[in-house]
Amino acid sequence: MKALILVGGVGSRLRPITHTSAKQLIPVANIPVLSYVLNSIKEAGISEVGMVVGATATEIRAAVGDGAQFGLNVTYLQQDAPRGLADAVLISRDFLGDDDFVMYLGDNYVVDGIVDFVEDFRRDKAAAQVMLARVDDPRRFGVAELDVDGRVTAVVEKPQDPRSDLAIVGVYAFSPLVHEAVAGIKPSWRDELEITDAVQWLVDQGHRVGSTVIDRYWKDIAGVDDVLEMNRHVLETVEGRVDGEVDEASELVGRVVVEAGAKVTGSRIVGPAVIGPDTVVQDSYVGPFTSIDGNCRITHSEIQYSIVLRGASIEGVARVEDSVIGRETEVNAAPRTSTAHRLVLGDHSRVRVGC
Structure with a gap:
């Protein structure tokens, strides 16, 4: 099994920090977010990693190198423009070959890693496996619907009327069948190849898509509040x-x-x-x-x-x-300046003036 880590995003919602640094390299408890991802991959028993990079490729390469510091062997795969998660699979075809693989979004954090998720996929031998978590507002996420056996029956991207509260966490596992799925879908209204469409293609073709529902902490690092919240959570464990x-x-x-x-x-x-x-x-x-x-x-x-x-x-x-x-x-600190207050006050007034 291999791993595919996606780090091509520019992190527009984390500007101005991401004007000069990849968002996956922002330190949380003084450790870059991407390091948590790489350590999770290693703990799951995977050593061959393809890293899909974009505009911040130079910074990512400088931080990760060949992966040896994490006990991994990293191959860099250049995505010339952000054309969707399924496009990342498409451009990684030669690297992935006919191996099963885990796809992990490099700006996601899952406490206690992905060992159980990988074990579920290997045991069930499904065409694909998705990691899910219950959320209060599913409209902000890709949402999965399950049957009584935990098999995925539908996936919908940011539904206005969600039929489930199970959000798709940014971790997936795929068999080589996903390459047929990626080739069989068309760009969405965003002109991107959506991985949710590829998962739905597998469902529609009658292939088994399994699920692992987690009840532990996870976070998609999208904005400043997300980074601060993740920092709080990780610091709780030090x-x-x-x-x-x-x-x-x-x-x-x-x-x-x-x-x-x-x-x-x-x-x-x-x-x-x-x-x-x-x-x-x-x-x-x-x-x-x-x-x-x-x-x-x-x-x-x-x-x-x-x-x-x-x-x-x-x-x-x-x-x-x-x-x-x-x-x-x-x-x-700004230098203190003299401030004059002009007051016209009625009788029996009470005023507090800041110095």
């Missing part, structure tokens, strides 16, 4: 440790990771939180659900529920929260 320096004037509360080379002085850090290698936190407060990457500097500031990317600095800022701070970014 175990505190101190490999760097923390002086006696500082206080660590709860599960806090201080990586090697980091220095914390005169500060209070409330976990779960991660302070990256060679980062300085001085006379500051770092609150829960915050990950600060390596070579950052936080001085005389307060920050919580945020992600700070490598090389950024925050100085003299009273409060930062719900934020993603890009690489090598500088955030400083």
